[in-house]
Amino acid sequence: MVKNVKKSAKQVLVIGGGITGLSAAIDLARLGIGVVIAEKSNSLGGHAAKLSCKATDRCVSCGACIVEQKIETVTSSSAIQIHLNTTVEKVSRNGHFEIKLKKDLELQDSCDVKADAILLAYGFTPFKPVKKPYGYDIFKNVITSLELDLQLRNTGRAVRPSDEAFPKKPAFIQCVGSRDSGIGNLWCSKICCGASLRAARLILHRQPETEISFYYIDVQTFGKNFQKYYSDTKKQIRLIRAIPADIVKTEQECLKLSYFDTDSQAYNENIHDLVILSIGIEPSDEKAVLGAAMEINLENKGGFLGRDFLPGGIFAAGTALEPMSIAESVASAGRSACEILAYLENKPAL
Amino acid sequence: MKERILLAGNGQIAARIAEALLLKELPVVLVTPDPSFSAFFKPVMDNKNAHLLKAFTETFFIHCGGYAGNFEAILKRHDETISLDCSFIVIAEENHLRPNFPLYGLTQAPHVISISDLKKGINPTASSVTSYSSVKTAVFLTGLVEESYPETTEAVMKESLKLQSEMGIKSYILTRNLKVGSDNLEALYRKTRDAGVVYVKFTDMLPDCKQEDKRVVISFIDEITRKPFSITADLTIVDEAIQPSAYLKDLSRILKLNTDEEGFIQSDNVHRLSVFTNRKGILASGGSRAVLLPSAWTDEVNETLVTIFSLMNNAFTTNENKAMINKGDCVKCLTCLRLCPYNAVMLNTRPEVVPESCERCGICSAECPGKAIVIEDLEVSAVSKSFDVLPEISGESSPFLIAFCCSRSAGRAKELARLSGFKLPERLSVVEVPCSGSISQEYILSAFQKKADGVLIFTCHKGNCHSERGNILALQRAVQFKVILKRVGIDPARLLLKTIAANMASEFADTVSSFEKQIHAEIDKAKVVKTS
Numbered sequence: 001m002v003k004n005v006k007k008s009a010k011q012v013l014v015i016g017g018g019i020t021g022l023s024a025a026i027d028l029a030r031l032g033i034g035v036v037i038a039e040k041s042n043s044l045g046g047h048a049a050k051l052s053c054k055a056t057d058r059c060v061s062c063g064a065c066i067v068e069q070k071i072e073t074v075t076s077s078s079a080i081q082i083h084l085n086t087t088v089e090k091v092s093r094n095g096h097f098e099i100k101l102k103k104d105l106e107l108q109d110s111c112d113v114k115a116d117a118i119l120l121a122y123g124f125t126p127f128k129p130v131k132k133p134y135g136y137d138i139f140k141n142v143i144t145s146l147e148l149d150l151q152l153r154n155t156g157r158a159v160r161p162s163d164e165a166f167p168k169k170p171a172f173i174q175c176v177g178s179r180d181s182g183i184g185n186l187w188c189s190k191i192c193c194g195a196s197l198r199a200a201r202l203i204l205h206r207q208p209e210t211e212i213s214f215y216y217i218d219v220q221t222f223g224k225n226f227q228k229y230y231s232d233t234k235k236q237i238r239l240i241r242a243i244p245a246d247i248v249k250t251e252q253e254c255l256k257l258s259y260f261d262t263d264s265q266a267y268n269e270n271i272h273d274l275v276i277l278s279i280g281i282e283p284s285d286e287k288a289v290l291g292a293a294m295e296i297n298l299e300n301k302g303g304f305l306g307r308d309f310l311p312g313g314i315f316a317a318g319t320a321l322e323p324m325s326i327a328e329s330v331a332s333a334g335r336s337a338c339e340i341l342a343y344l345e346n347k348p349a350l
Numbered sequence: 351m352k353e354r355i356l357l358a359g360n361g362q363i364a365a366r367i368a369e370a371l372l373l374k375e376l377p378v379v380l381v382t383p384d385p386s387f388s389a390f391f392k393p394v395m396d397n398k399n400a401h402l403l404k405a406f407t408e409t410f411f412i413h414c415g416g417y418a419g420n421f422e423a424i425l426k427r428h429d430e431t432i433s434l435d436c437s438f439i440v441i442a443e444e445n446h447l448r449p450n451f452p453l454y455g456l457t458q459a460p461h462v463i464s465i466s467d468l469k470k471g472i473n474p475t476a477s478s479v480t481s482y483s484s485v486k487t488a489v490f491l492t493g494l495v496e497e498s499y500p501e502t503t504e505a506v507m508k509e510s511l512k513l514q515s516e517m518g519i520k521s522y523i524l525t526r527n528l529k530v531g532s533d534n535l536e537a538l539y540r541k542t543r544d545a546g547v548v549y550v551k552f553t554d555m556l557p558d559c560k561q562e563d564k565r566v567v568i569s570f571i572d573e574i575t576r577k578p579f580s581i582t583a584d585l586t587i588v589d590e591a592i593q594p595s596a597y598l599k600d601l602s603r604i605l606k607l608n609t610d611e612e613g614f615i616q617s618d619n620v621h622r623l624s625v626f627t628n629r630k631g632i633l634a635s636g637g638s639r640a641v642l643l644p645s646a647w648t649d650e651v652n653e654t655l656v657t658i659f660s661l662m663n664n665a666f667t668t669n670e671n672k673a674m675i676n677k678g679d680c681v682k683c684l685t686c687l688r689l690c691p692y693n694a695v696m697l698n699t700r701p702e703v704v705p706e707s708c709e710r711c712g713i714c715s716a717e718c719p720g721k722a723i724v725i726e727d728l729e730v731s732a733v734s735k736s737f738d739v740l741p742e743i744s745g746e747s748s749p750f751l752i753a754f755c756c757s758r759s760a761g762r763a764k765e766l767a768r769l770s771g772f773k774l775p776e777r778l779s780v781v782e783v784p785c786s787g788s789i790s791q792e793y794i795l796s797a798f799q800k801k802a803d804g805v806l807i808f809t810c811h812k813g814n815c816h817s818e819r820g821n822i823l824a825l826q827r828a829v830q831f832k833v834i835l836k837r838v839g840i841d842p843a844r845l846l847l848k849t850i851a852a853n854m855a856s857e858f859a860d861t862v863s864s865f866e867k868q869i870h871a872e873i874d875k876a877k878v879v880k881t882s
Contacts, residue, residue, distance in 0.1 A: 027656050030665035053851035059814035063620050068762040068852035154856050179536050186540065190531040218551075220500075220531040224618040224640060225611045227497050241553050262553075262573045322533050328646065331624045334653030341659065 008034030008079055010344045013099055013115035015088060015290065018046020019326055020318025021121035022070040023333035029079035031341055036081045036113050037074070038088060038101055040286070044071045046123055048326055052152035054198035056205040061223055062198055063326035083111070091118070091294045097313065116347060117313045117340050120298075120305065121333070122286050124319040127177025127185075127279040134173065134277055135247045139255060142247070145172075145196055145278045158203045158210075160274050162253040167274035170203070171213040171257060172196045173244060178280030179217060187304075189280035190323045194222030196278045197229075200237050213238045213270065215259065222325070240270075247275065281323040315339055352377055353437035353662055356423055358411070358601065361444035363636035365390035366651045371658070372399040379434060380405040381425060383597060406432070411604045414439070415696070417706040418631025418661060438631045438661055439605070440654060441615055443598055445637035447590040453495040454559050454588055461564060462586045465490075465505050485584040488513050489568055490523045492589035494556055498525075500532035501643045502589045507538050509587070510547045521547045522581055524557055524568070533645045550579075559586070592641045605632060606693045608818060614639050621758075621816040624653045628818060629693050630666060630707055633657055671726035672708035673715060675701055679722035686714035686723060691817040711817035712788020716827070728788055734796040738779045749803035749869040750777045753862060754789045757782040758816055760808030762852035772859035775866040786810065787820025791831050794845065804844050804869040806862065811849045821849065841872065 010033050014021045017039030025035040043049065049071070051064040074080050089102040089110060097115045126146055129136040136142050140162040143151075151158055160167050174196065178189040193216070200212045214237050223229060233239075242259035250256050254273045261268035283303030291298035296314070300306045305320045317336035318329040354377040357368055364380070365388070371378050372394065380387065380394070386407055387395070394403065406427055413424040421439055425432040449464035456462050482488075490506045492498055506523055513519040523542075528551065530536045543549065550557075550572065557570035566586040572579050594613040602609045608617040608628045616622050616639035625633045635654040636642050642650060660666065673694070675686065680700055687695045694707035695714065703714075703723075715723035726732070737752055755761045761782040767774060779802075783789060786809035797805045807828050809821035825847055832842035846865050850857055 027660065030660035030663060031656070032663060049853070051853070053811075053854050053857075055811040055814070055849070055851060058812035059620070059810070059851075061618055061620050061813070063623070065759065065762075065814070065852040066620050066623065068766060069758060072762060072765075153854065156857055156860070179530065181540070186537045187534070188530040188532075188536050193531075218527040218530065220527070221497055221529055222531075224614070228611070230497055262576070265576055327620075327623055328649070331646065331649040331653045334624060334656045335649040335651075338652035338656045338659075341656070 008032060010034065010116045011036065011114065012117045012119060012340055013038060013097065013113060014119045014121055016040075016046070016121035016123055016318075016320075017044040017082070017084075018121065018123045018318070018329075019048040019067050019070065020123065020320075020329045020333045021046075021119070022067065022074050023330045024119055024121060024317055024337050025080050026070060026073050026077070027334055027337035028340065029077050031337065032079075033341070033344065034079050034081075036083065036115065038083050038086045040085070040087050042085050042105070044074065044082065044084070047126070047146070050146065050150060050153070051195075052149045052199070052202070054202045056201055060198050060201075062194070063330075066326065066330075088290060088293045093313075116344055117315060118294075119336055119340065120290075120310075120314065120316040120320050121318050121336075122284050122290060122320050124281045124283065124323070125285045127282050129176055129277045129279055131183060132176055132277075133247070134176065134244075134275070135249070135255070136277060139247070139249050139253070139275075141253050141255060141273065142275045142277065145192065145199070145276055148199055148276050149195075152199065152202060157206060158274065160253070166207055167210065167272075169211045169213070169272050170274035170276060171215060171270070171272040172200060172276045172278055173257075174214070174216040174278045175243060176277040176279050177282065185280065185282070187323060188220065190220065191222075191325050192278040192280060193220040194325070196276070197233055197237070199276075201233065204236055211238070212236075213240055213272065215240050215242055215244055215257070217241070217243060281319055284320060287320075313343065315343075353419075354379060354435070355658060356381065356421070356434060356436040356439045357442060358382070358440070359442035359444065359636070359638070360384045360388050360391075361442070361637065362390045363444075363647055363651055363654075364440075364442035365394055366647075367440060367442060367635065367654055368394045368403075369397060370651065370655055372397045372402055375399055375402065377402040378404070379436060381409050381411070382407055383410055384408070411601060414605050414632075417694075417704045418666075419706065421631065438633065438658055440633045440635055440658070441598075441601060441605075441607075441627075441638040442635040442654070443595050443601075443638045445641060446593045446595040448593055449590050450491075450495070450588050454491050456559055456561050456566065456586065456588060459561070461584060462561060462566060462588070464588055464590055465492075465502065465509065466590060468509050468587050469505060482513070482517060482519065482585065485517075485519050487520045487581065487583050488522070488585040488587065489566070489581055489583035490521070490587045490589070491557075491559070492523065493525045493527060493529065494552060496591060497527065498529055498589055499592055499641055499643070500529040500535055501592065501641070503529040504532060504535055504538070504644075506587075506589065507535070507542050507547075511538075511542050511545055514542070514547050515545045519585070522550060522583075523547060524550045524552070524570075526552050532643050595637070598638060605629070607632065607634070608691075616640065617818060619813060619815070619818065621814070624650070625657050628691050630709070631661060667706075668710075670710060672705040672710060673703045673712075673723050673725045675703055676722045676724060679720045681720050681722070683719060685717055685719060689713050689717055689819075689823070691819060709784070709817065711785035711820050712783065712790075713785070713817060713820050713823060716788050716790035717823065725788070728783065730790070730792040730796050733781060733783075733793055734800060736781055737797065737800050737802075747870070747873060748775065748777050749866060749873055750779070750801060751775055751804045751806065751862065751866060751869065752779045752781065752797040752800070752802040753806040753808060754786070754793060754797075755780055755782050755808045756786040756810055756821070757784055759810040759814070759852045760850050760858060763850055763854050763858040766853070766855035767859045770855050772855060773863070774859060775862055778862055778866070785815065785817045785820040786824040787815070787817050789824045789827070791827055791834075794828065794831050798840070798844075803873060804846065804865055806846045806848065806865060808848050808850050808858075811851060814851065843872070844869065
């Protein structure tokens with residue numbers, strides 16, 4: 001991306017151009033600090049830029065739309081340089097940081113950047129559902145919550161991948177890859193209850209003939225005025241407090257879920273024509289390679305990053321630290337900008 | 351004088367913000383209605399820059415005029431009225447905790463206490479600091495009637511672990527949805543279970559609590575086994591609802607700040623993230639704006655500081671043209687004063703716009719009955735000049751469409767649609783406005799005058815308007831305009847109203863394309879009628 005970049009006295013390298021990296025870049029630029037964003041993929045916005053708006057007759061404050069405004073602000077800011085398709089190859093310290101960036105797709109294959117501080121905003125990796133026995137990648141009509149979001153974003157409707165038909169009896173399975181000691185993921189991913197219930201209510205709004213089931217352990221609180229939101233939700237969606245043990249394909253690519261039903265005290269079976277796996281947040285796959293390039297250990301706390309052990313001048317924010325919603329990522333970015341400001345004020349310019 | 355920050359609050363977040371500002375050598379004024387400042391303020395009072403501090407207890411807001419960078423707050427302390435100039439105002443009141451005794455049919459007693467009481471180790475109804483030596487069984491009731499928060503769960507888990515492991519008290523946690531959506535809570539949940547804490551979860555049925563003199567008998571049907579159980583608790587601990595403090599209601603009225611449905615000083619609007627209110631320069635932090643978990647407090651304090659520093663850096667100041675009220679045309683009906691979402695209209699001998707607070711939403715100028723308010727670049731003449739009258743393509747009769755788009759939502763969606771390669775109508779002219787609140791009936795009329803075959807009005811979804819109600823006002827006006835169109839014999843279907851979000855490129859493309867098709871069909875139909 002070519003633009004005239006204003007030279008600032010201090011410069012920060014932000015690794016990751018998702019909601020956290022964008023927010024932090026904007027915050028830093030507003031404080032008069034120059035920013036270089038290094039983003040591995042070919043576009044800004046990260047996971048948030050792949051989500052659908054979940055508004056029904058009103059906005060439900062999921063926050064997905066704010067990423068578009070942040071991209072616009074970052075792209076038009078004269079204090080922010082953007083490098084897409086770019087990874088960090090090597091970081092060395094010499095009073096400040098000297099960083100070699102590797103450009104994956106352009107003719108020019110590397111570029112050197114100087115920075116007074118580095119912000120790690122590399123985000124998370126969505127849980128890979130093939131690790132759970134829910135037939136993902138085997139049955140056509142088992143999709144992830146992120147794939148549902150893409151459908152809603154691109155076509156406005158939920159569809160069955162097998163025949164492109166609108167589902168009549170879809171089901172959400174919560175906590176796929178979260179709160180699961182079997183795979184060592186001892187955390188709640190925080191965002192999935194909100195994302196899936198909002199998606200479910202959007203489907204009902206657009207496709208009112210749909211009968212939606214929601215298999216869960218505990219419904220987590222999200223958004224403002226949750227009490228009311230939850231009461232309304234219970235009237236529209238069949239909430240089943242069980243995590244299905246088994247999934248089997250039946251006729252017409254439908255899926256049979258079996259679970260222990262406490263009402264009847266017996267195993268119960270339900271047939272659904274689409275199953276959506278609410279996949280959780282896992283620590284980023286990128287951190288091993290990035291850690292090696294930076295010569296620091298980024299493995300900590302079951303995979304999420306701890307702030308305490310990062311060396312001076314290196315900061316972290318967003319889902320690199322722990323599962324977070326979009327709103328929490330924005331606040332986390334603000335905190336890191338404040339910490340970086342304090343660090344830079346005690347440090348002479350480049 | 352250096353920029354001075356007025357800080358309302360008496361809790362930890364307010365104290366931490368105050369301390370950080372003092373360390374930056376920024377003058378701070380603390381205001382609380384409480385009789386004294388809490389212990390959290392010790393580092394503030396002892397700060398090396400404490401000479402920059404003014405602190406008022408038992409002090410209430412009466413009024414706040416001015417604008418970001420130059421507010422004038424009128425405070426009242428006993429019989430004294432204090433006028434204070436300040437640059438920015440931060441409202442950082444704590445959440446109010448309301449013990450849920452009545453929800454469970456209980457009343458407060460030495461053996462029936464709230465979580466906060468237990469945390470403090472103080473039993474308010476016992477004569478001294480409670481000793482729990484005679485307690486054998488403790489039951490926590492949380493999130494059973496009303497939904498709770500991870501903050502409450504965390505306190506319950508930590509306290510139950512103390513009772514169970516350190517004091518040998520058999521502990522039960524009775525809950526509905528266990529709120530583990532916070533850092534490390536799932537791990538803490540496992541730890542408490544391993545320590546012997548028993549969890550009983552409810553879905554539809556609830557336990558029955560019978561309060562006796564020294565104990566509470568709690569009976570319920572266990573959902574997993576469907577068998578009746580009963581626990582006799584020597585100590586019953588109930589959770590607390592987390593609410594906005596009663597004082598926030600006064601503050602929102604006096605400071606003219608919008609609240610959400612529960613009464614927190616920040617509407618449920620993503621444009622206010624994280625600490626903004628509808629008034630530029632007045633920030634809402636911590637328990638003033640939402641229920642905020644302690645794990646998020648450090649982020650909140652720093653986010654507030656960054657926002658203050660950015661305000662000082664004039665990062666939110668725009669040099670664009672602001673609304674102006676034309677003296678000669680103004681009849682002082684005060685519509686602008688009532689409708690301005692940013693409190694940018696001040697009433698002196700006549701209403702005047704404070705340019706520093708004006709965000710150019712255009713609501714005032716679109717709604718002004720006397721057409722007395724002008725915003726340069728947003729007058730009808732300027733807007734109608736910006737319609738690209740797209741030439742007709744030879745041999746085809748593609749309709750000419752004009753779309754008015756809020757730049758925050760539809761403007762971004764259009765841009766995204768273009769970048770994503772969606773096919774948009776060939777003769778579509780997009781007019782971006784700062785807020786759909788500016789789309790007046792004159793705008794729509796001028797679009798039809800410029801021979802638009804169809805006109806679209808895109809607004810943000812309800813609850814997503816940066817100007818709070820700009821979208822609703824725009825749609826109301828457009829609906830009225832449809833009535834006018836019908837009366838003068840123009841098909842009202844030529845005006846389409848649609849709400850949309852910034853990230854919905856395909857929805858934008860679908861809407862304009864199907865509208866084009868619809869208008870095309872109408873034109874063809876009209877031609878057939880003419881020729882026959």
